[in-house]
Amino acid sequence: MKKEVRVRFAPSPTGPLHIGGVRTALYNYLFAKQNKGKFILRIEDTDQTRFVEGAEEYIIEAFQWLGIEFDEGVGIGGDFAPYRQSDRKSIYKKYAQELIDKDWAYYAFDTPEELDVVRKDFEAQKKNFQYDCQTRSNMRNSLTLSSNQVKELLDSNTPYVVRFKFPENTEVHINDMIRKEVIMNTNLLDDKVLYKSDGMPTYHLANVVDDHLMQISHVIRGEEWLPSCPLHVMLYKAFGWEETMPEFAHLPLLLKPDGNGKLSKRDGDRLGFPVFPLEWHDPKTNEISSGYREKGYIPKAVINFLALLGWNAGIEQEIFTMEELISLFSIEKISKAGAKFDLDKAKWFNHQYIQMTQNSELAKNFNQTLIEKGFNLPITYVEEVVGLIKERCNFTTELWEQGYFFFTPPEAYDEKIIKKRWKPTTPNNLIQIIELLDTIEPFSSAIIEEKLHNYIEENQLNMGDIMNALRLCLVGQGKGPHLYDIISMIGKKETIERINKAIKIISPQ
């Protein structure tokens, strides 16, 4: 019988959720849904010194915005609660103790200061210190001290940590679903701290214990965890949990768009694109980092783009619904190399999704902006405007700059267009156009187009000059959708007013 798929996303609440983390979560989600399994949110806050106010709430809100739902976890609950590691503090100690009792771990009394000294010493000799099977015999721990000494230290509340005791010269085999077999020798691995002197476990212990207790079937996480995976595998062995050990998949990293290296917060600020799903206000530094949501991205576009950054179904389709992603996803098809973040492609995806989004839905959000700006118009009007301008928007935030003229007259007139299209005869021609417009009934786009074209032809006027000058009057720039659509939308009265105003400002007599 195949066991139930249970995967988890386990961020640490040290700040906003990085977009690479979003991708990791997405892959976990797709895998869980495809296998009719469970997707769990576990908060890994074992480092109390790095706790950041609001980070946990941010993470939950970000996934809500993205449309990624958890089945269990912080904020939802479930059979394996609690899901926050700080709330699980009491359960880890006995597991650390179990390892000590089984001789898979030991107490270490070396203080951070002492370790520093040793490290500096090694450095001076151009060597690298590692607390491992070679060096542990020279340190202050329960391996070198007598049991009486250890008992005394413990009884007198001397701070200690618990370290994993790697066996010497043993090969650890990892079966990674993406990279296949990876082998590492324990002689090169250090005796990682499992339990800290503050009474909290480290990631390594907590992660293995919780994954076991929560019956996690697959661990899908970033590549940065690959080097410590042998420790995790050994921990499962030490606990005697090999039978139910999850399968591992280590994802390639998201790289910065220019040059190389992990995508970081600074890159976003530097290159002008968000690295976080939602805008983040740092409570300590007061710094603001931009978010996809505030920049006008459609959540589905972000999902689609992210899914394809490191994974490919092997078909030429590029636009996928979440349902399609769920059915097509496979861990085996995840690429091994890191992927550079491509801003242009993200923009293209967003453009595609804006075109696919219903006008009514875009209008709902756009109307908020309009209300903030003091425009209160029927939603049907806003919907019509959206329909006319959305194809020229890459981001929903561009709706205003692509369509302001449907709501308010231009405040300025583009000098370049004036130079190119505003001739000495223009004002007179426009006055005639006004007279013509005044007679048009019904004032619909098609009729206006017909009448205007006829007029221009009959009077042997230059179509380009007239049309562009007219556009300048109404829009203020050489851009925008079909002029006749604009004219009919804003109405006869407004059109005529704008033409008169433009003539007055551009050609004052």
Place this chain on the structure above:
RNA sequence: GCCCCGUUCGUCUAGUUGGCCUAGGACGCAAGAUUUUCAUUCUUGAAAUCAGGGGUUCGAAUCCCCUACGGGGUACCA
């Protein structure tokens, strides 16, 4: 330094059991078409001797080795 992972157009990638690859698609770029404008859209094009070098083989982007380069790790951080 040491350990691990990786390396196909500028970018994301297809290519998974070696032959249909004179290496395909998308973004971006260039040119053209459409258009009263800006976009959109459409067409066409340039763009990877598959990191380099050795093998194995009738035949390698695909298998093996070496080198180079890139990334990750090397904390009482996750």
